Amino acid sequence: MIHLLRNVHVYAPEDLGNCHVLVAAGKVVAISHEVPHIEPSLLTTDQDYAGKKLIPGLIDGHAHITGGGGETGFSSKVPAVHLSEYTQAGVTTVVGLLGTDDLTRSTSSLVAQVYALRESGLSAYCYTGGYHIPLTTLTGSVKSDIVHIEPILGVGELAISDHRSSQPTFDEVARIAGDAHVAGLMTGKAGIVHFHLGDGDRGMDLINDLLQQTEIPARVLNPTHCNRKKVLFDQACQLTRLGCYIDVTAFPVAEDEDGLTAADAFKQFKANGFPPDKFTISSDGGGCLPHFDAQGELLHMDFGRNLALSETLKELLDAGLATDQVLPAFTSNVAKLLRLNTKGQVKVGLDADLVILDTEHQIQDVMAMGQWHRKNHQTLIYGGFETNK
Template identity: 40%
Template sequence: MFTLIKNANVYAPTAIGIKDILVAAGKIVKIENHISADALPDIDVIDMQEKTLIPGFIDGHVHLIGGGGEGGFHTRTPEALLSDLTLAGITTVVGLLGTDGATRHSESLFAKVKALTTEGISSYMFTGGYKIPTNTITDSIQNDIIFIDPVIGLKTALSDHRSSQPTVDELARMASEARIAGLVSGKCGRIVVHMGNSPKGFDPLFELIEKSDIPISQFIPTHVNRTKHLAEQGMEWLKKGGYIDLTSGVDPDLGARGSIKTSSFFKQCKINGLDTSKVCISSDGNGSIPVFDENRALVGIEVAGFGSLLDQFKAMIHIENLSITEALAPLTLSPANMLGLASTKGSIAVGKDADFLILNEDLSIEHTFAKGICHVKAGIAQIKGTFEK
């Protein structure tokens, strides 16, 4: 019934020192310097011995039912498994569709979101995809967001040879519909915009906010670090007050030619005095990593993993010399705010969901707790998905 975490060095993400944390019914109910277990029945006491405790990661861009397919049916990537997420420290996940909106469907994504929720982590989704008019579960973008609980916003694609080449007017109408739905339902109602390699980059988005009354905060441009041109435009977008989402697995050291490492980009934003509270990091996990030649013909394909989130967290600390608090924000509190989940997610506080990670001295993950349940213990998955071995 109760779990008492004792002597944890807590980053909430702000450092608050050595604390005891009492968890009940999946929530954090008390944080104090000392909490006695004597008067509490059925209590599990875990002494952290001053190990670091941080909020669980919020991954706002995951291909939960797989992605890919650019090279034929055999190149469709597989579904994400529960332990793939929890071993990477992900306690809240948001699924979406990618290039393939024909053999992948929002209805199937909804089913996967519900399955992961049943298996113990918090799961949400964006409706839509690359195709325009966009595919929805109900008869409209608005009704998907308003009436389907896990649906928090919309997905589309820009500046990519695989997109539906939407006009600025089409983008404005979709964004408006998602925005109204968000206002009515109390959800974020934002539109995730896949940004491709085209030289157009952010140009359609800059034109849209210039010509329409839709606020810049309505959009979540993602993969912003995939090229230097996008990165430069992304910083301009930040200056104007917009959100941006970086992809942790996009790394020039791992073969992503012309890209900017996430940790380096984030540090540069801080150096430039930009509002890094609107910079988020996601994995693009289980999505495909297609390689195209100069004629845009597919010449190779791989699957994105989830461990890059922790890798970039470490890089921000060990290489870019940022504090744990600074490095945590784009993985926890910032995405919670961007996705409209901050009332329950993104920080260690009384009343919030008991989603947290216990880190070893080298910042590797020792334990993962989601909604107060230990999913990973001593680096080993204790709870697995229904069909995991």
Template identity: 40%
Template sequence: MFILIKNADIYAPEPLGISSLLISHDKIAWLGKNFPAEATLPDLEIIDAAGKILIPGIVDGHVHVIGGGGEGGFATRTSELVLSDMVKGGVTTVVGLLGTDDVTRSTGALIAKTNAIRAEGMSAWAMTGSYQLPVKSLCGGVRDDIALLEPVIGVGEVALSDHRSSQPTFEEFMRLAAAARVGGMLSGKAGVVNVHLGDAPSGLDYLFRAAETEIPPSQFIPTHMNRNPELFKEACRYGAMGGYVDLTTSTTPQFLEEGEVECGRALAELLAAGVPAERISFSSDGQGSMPAFDAAGNLTGLTIGRVTSIFETMRSTVKNYDLPLETMVRVVSTTAADHCKLPGKGHIKEGYDADLILLEADGLGLNTLFARGRKMMSGGRPLVKGTFE
């Protein structure tokens, strides 16, 4: 079965203008202006995408795919990610991880869910570890997990500057980064360290110190960098000196009232500060709990992050901050795919996976979604559900 998408305004992420592409099974088989075999290729479905924009599927690098939370007791453990949420949010690839709870949740369960997402037609990878050090590994160590477990591309989210972290020393943190780096080298993976940043005044201290060592800034994915104004100021400085900045799109009115920097504004300010889009990403913190604590550290409220928040934030950012669509595509897809070395992801190129979104040119509404060549949304209507939905 072949699918020819014609006359689309393609952002790959770089703008290609009005072009066409051919999907063969799960890959982009051809990309150009006039497909030469349109009249002769058998079993060819043709989609006329005139008046629509084609971009790569969203890559969400921070999702609690087996649920998160638990900070308010067992009843506050959040639910697993479901396929229909990915489809509704234009997300074709996720990187799953554990957060606070590595007691009732495990890396083994995370890898099982990663494989389940793949079996349902989407793409997924995982991180070993959690907020805590030492890491509860499956193969005897972080280096071993990354090198030997195919879906595992790094470690995290390791908590720093947060009352829920294990309060690691700088030396412990750097030994973890070194192990992840070597595990990545041995297996041809990114070997990244996903770093959860909390609200404590220590902020990015460890990452600024790490920048003075032989471990390069590209080894780290510091996330939640827009969670308060002070941390965001440090994020601008860290990004300008070569670091990577991940912004969290899931939010609440309370978080914004308390000083969280809205993602669109954060992106505009980072770009103005000289941080390139190639080092900025949006992630959702999907299915993670979003707890609110008082000054004494007591839980006062709880809601859930959603993978759909990235697409919603992309649309509002283009509208409110007049940023180029090419920039937005990099931030929601290409940067995370490249930094995490996810093969075939984040670009529209021949030989890459057919993870594609067709948007309405007027308003950027989500019209059609392909994941690994399979049509999962058409006319704005999801065509698939998960196994137990």
């Protein structure tokens, strides 16, 4: 398939101005200020976008692709996320993981769902393990999973500072992080440990201990949900000065909650001058969003939606923040952390994962690996078992 996108304002994520973009064989093959010379009969699609913004496809680095939940019994397990739920949010690459339920859900089923999404045209990867130690693995070890199973990028989401965790010790986590790092060196993969942070008082203590007492590089230690408490976010921001990437979750925050929305966290991070390349935003799509009392009793529960990612992007752009400063948290920063070298940018030779924003900063068109999944706000490609075709 060959596609010509005329007169798009390209944010790659850097601002390239008004350009014409040619896509062929799933790759971006030309970005130019002059219309590429190509026989019109060869074009699958040819559209003039009249200056609308073209951005890289969003990378959702934390999603429960097989579903999450289960904190209130088996009936509370969230089902797997449908293909169109990703593309409606402008997500063209997703990283799946296991959470609280790493027993009835497995790394095996996670890898299988990665392959299913790939067969449907989406780029997908995953982590091995889950909340608890011993980790749920496919081959019996973290190092072997990362080395031998191509889609597995690292370990996640390993829970700390949470009553639902296995209360891991320093030595246990240090060994896991060391194995992940070495496996990353052997393969060129990310080799990171993606930490679920609960709202416990210990906060980032374990990560700080690892930085101070081991030789494990800071980039290996990647905390998420850092915006669930304001004090936790303050701790996380300091980690970025040491080389850690931090991830915030695009979940709803009530007025009486001690937390920050992803948009507010981004604004605060930027205003305080922390390293802009060490900040990412993910959706927790398909995962549960429970609220517990001091005794660990569930008060109420919602679940994460991938659309929260595009809604956060819109909120930031609507607030007047510069597009090229906002986009990296959803695209190139994630790709750099995860070592996804063909993702996160609009660049000749890289994968044609592209999103067109309408004039209100909503997701209009979505191309994944050179194939249109959405056009004019309408889904063109659905997953095999979606009921709303």
